[in-house]
Amino acid sequence: MEDERVGAFKPIFNRARGALHPASPHARNAALLPFLIHVYPCNSTTLVILASDFHSNTWHTTVSLEQLNHLKEKLACKGAFLCFLQSLHEALCSSEVVIELGGPASAVGGKGATSALLKASLSAHGTSKDLSFTLDNLKSRNGTDASATLALDLYNAYFLAQNRILELEANLEEEKQKSVNVLDAILEGKAASMHFRQSSLPNIVHNEEPPSWSGATSPGVLLSTQSPTPSINLGSYLSPSIPSNLPNEYSPGFNMTVADKTYKSSESLLTRAKGLCRTSALKLCEENSYSRSVKKAAKAVKGLVELHTDSSGALATTTIYEANDCDEGGLTSYQGVQKRKYRELNSDLITKIESGGxxxxxxxxxxxxxxxxxxxxxxxxxxxxxxxxxxxxxxxxxxxxxxxxxxxxxxxxxxxxxxxxxxxxxxxxxxxxxxxxxxxxxxxxxxxxxxxxxxxxxxxxxxxxxxxxxxHGANTSKKRKTGILATNILHDMLLLDENQVATPSGLCRRLCYYCIHKFGIDDHMELYDTTDIEFERMVSDQGTAIWNYNERKAEKYKRKELFRAIIQCDDKDVVECFDKYFMHLPPKPLAEEPRRLFLAPIKRPTTTVWFRHQNISSRTLQEWYRYMKPRVLEDRHGMQDSMNQPPCLLRCEGDCQKGIDVDENVNMPAMDMMDENGNDKATQSGTSGNNPEIQGDLGEDGNEGDAEEDRDEDDLTDVD
Incomplete structure (x- = not known):
């Protein structure tokens, strides 16, 4: 699998800036030519780096799979090996790549350089890390051959890219035509579902002689100037009553010439012509066609339409009579000649058709x-x-x-x-x-x-x-519960396999548990700001190992006004956990320099160092704290408001006093914690019972947890 990953590295051509080593006396005033670099996999396990200015400097190196893995661990890059290769590819493709020449290199052209480094900046997990590769010099004929190979490879890459661009442009035009055809097919299919037929009605003109009035009623005639167009026969739905005062030239029995044939009545015209006009009312009806029937659409037509030729010789429609809104078929008055305009097809309808709902x-x-x-x-x-x-x-x-x-x-x-x-x-x-x-x-x-x-x-x-x-009870509804401290449930966390000290991640989580329950660190941001110099290992007079937690040792770092009192713990498991954690920490330049306690664990450490120089994020510590923080069980004595009860650690001004020993009260019954009225005794001892600061902290924490649960539950309101 690793061979395939290395072989998946895509070749790179990039321009690099030339520079002299900072120790060189001509570093600031040097004038070097730019370099062309080529990085490519020569086989499944090796990467080749070639750089040349095509004058006097040609350098190269090979990077094996083992060297890449070592570089990944050195830079502390998380994730799979493919992700590291992708980050390395992006770093070498950037414009910040530099070829740094060392040795007695000249200020102009860099001649005489004996060493070279390829430097780049790799971005991983939001941080920028510097990497470098040592290059070997190619002299005389070897350098000339390498430069020629580099130029030829560059031409081949350009030729392939140009052909690919031409191919993609051709495919793009083809896909555009396909999209147009698909859209046309969709729109035609929707129109066909309305039972409109394609019309091929030819040009229709009046006979020179005005028709005579027959005095009989006739179906309404609607003619269209657009051909072809979907249409429907309205003769079976419209039978307007023709008034007696209708002029002879507009009688329904007029003669019309259609394709060099004369039809003497509108009835024969309705029988012969297969495509009839859609007025704007029918057009609007088609746009909103999902709830209307064809019969209602026909009744919505308001008038009789006639065809005539305008000054340019083109056909146009005119409205001759309009039907009254109260009378669906009766023709009441002559309105003159008015142009009937069609509405454009609504774009929202097209979008709805394309998206499918x-x-x-x-x-x-x-x-x-x-x-x-x-x-x-x-x-x-x-x-x-x-x-x-x-x-x-x-x-x-x-x-x-x-x-x-x-x-x-x-x-x-x-x-x-x-x-x-x-x-x-x-x-x-x-x-x-x-x-x-x-x-x-x-x-x-x-x-x-x-x-x-x-x-x-x-x-x-x-x-x-x-x-x-x-x-694990995840399906039960979560309600705010009251009662005593659930130390037995929290103690079960230490029995899980993933929280054992045999692995770096388990050791880190176990340390977090003890910091919360043994040393009273009761907030995830306090966990994040806790430093290693606050903890000190001591030995008592009886020879027992003890770990002290003194927050004042980081006074300059934290800049707090109130600090906890010194807390000691001689629990055997706690001592073993802290001893092992501090034994596997990476070294520090200065022992007195504070460093955050929680460092990112190495998944599979190969040395005695189990943790990186990278801090665990505050979000991760927040999740751990929510998982490990003191919880409460349901109280059978009916406590009404648990949010007003003090926490396990009672804080005072200037120090932190321990109110309840967690380990000693594991099996303590609930009655021992209550007075005669059912109130918590801890609220009546000390100054913490009415301390608004403590109540405020608990209230905020409880509201935050409830808000998180509400967000997760609200996400599923629309689940099918």
Missing amino acids: ENRSAKTDTWARRHYMEWRRDLGLLEKEIEEIPLPEFAESLVKFFCMVKKRNGDLFPSESLKAMYRAYVRILQANYKKLRMEGSYSGAIVDAAKDTIFEKARIACVEAMKHSLL
Whole structure:
């Protein structure tokens, strides 16, 4: 697998700036030529770096797979090896690449240099890290051959890129034509669903002799100037009553010439002509055609339309009579000649036809997509949209996702939420492949993550995650509970395999647990600001190892006005945890210099150093604190408001006194903590019972947790 990853590195051509070593006397005034660098994999395990100014400096080096892995660990880059290669590719493609010449190099041209370094800046996890490669000098004929090879490779890359651009331009024109054809097909299909037929009515003109009045009623005649156009025969729906005062020249029995043939009545015209006119009322009816019938559309027509030729010789429609709004068919008055204008097709209707309707589950899909993208970001994977990830990779990632996904506060999702999340991914994939099929870029079957075999492991992982949620009580409704400190539940955290001191991550989480429950650090930001110089290992007179926590040792660093009193702990497990943690920490330049206590663990350390020089983020410590902070169980004595009760640690001005020993009160019954009235005794001892600062901290913490739960529950309001 590693060989394939190295072979996946794409070749690079880039321009690098030439510079002299800072120790050189001519470093500031040097005038060097720019370098052309070429980085490419010569085989599956080796990268080649070639740089030349095509004059007197040609340098090269080879980087093996082992050297790349060592560089990845040295820079403390998280994530997979492919992610590191991608970051390295971006660093070497930037405009900040420098070739630094060393030795007795001249100020002009850099002649005589004996060493060279390729320097670049690699961006990983939001931080910039400097990297460098040592280059070897190619002299005489070797340098000339390397320069010639570099120039030829550059020409070949340019030739391939030019051909690719021409091919893509041709494909782009083809796809544009496909899109136009698809849109035309959609619009024609919608018009055909209205049962309108294509019309090929030829030009119609009046006979020179005015027709005579027959005195009989006749169906309304509607003629169109547009050919071809979808139309419908309205003769069966409209039978207007013709008044007696109608002039002879507008009688319905006039003769008309159609394709060199004369028809003597409008009845024969309705029988012979297959395409009849749509006035603006019918046009508007077609735009809103989903709730109207054709008969109602015909009744909405307000008038009789006649064809005539204008001054330019083109055909135009005119309205001769308008029907009264109260009388659907009666012709009442002559309105003169008025131009009838058609409305344009509404763009909103076209968008609605193309999109195929509204997605009622859009909110759930967005919620599921957000959790998946946050999970990829936490693992250090490349940020890609779900539609851009290949199907095998996405199916494999879903297996890991459902095994690891949790809420922002660290709690498990309910089983119904996990099911809704998987259904959302099914809908996202189906919508994407339907879109690709409409665009003409995909002709296969629609991907269905609920049935396809490639997603079988993902479905099994989702079911297992749902079972795990049920077994751990994630489906129960969360309510604010009151009562005594649940130390027995918190103590069970230490028995989990992932919280043991055998691994760096388990050791770090166990240390966080003891800092909260043994040394009274009761906020995630205080955990983040805790330094290593605040802890000191001592030995008592009896020879017992003790760890002291003295916050005043970091007084200059923290700049606080109030500090806790010194807290000591001689618990055997606590001493072992702190001893092992400080033994595996990386060295410091100065022992007195403060450094944050919680450092990022190395996943698989190969040396005695288990932790990087990188701090654990405050967000991670916030999740740990929510998971490990003191909790309360339901009280059978009916305490009304737990938010007004003091915490396990009672704070005073200037120091921190321990109110309840956690280990000694594990099996203490609830009655021992209450007085006769059912109130907590701790509230009546000391000054913390009515301390607004303590109550305010607890209230804010409780509201924050409830808000997080509300956000996660509100995300599922529209689950199908």
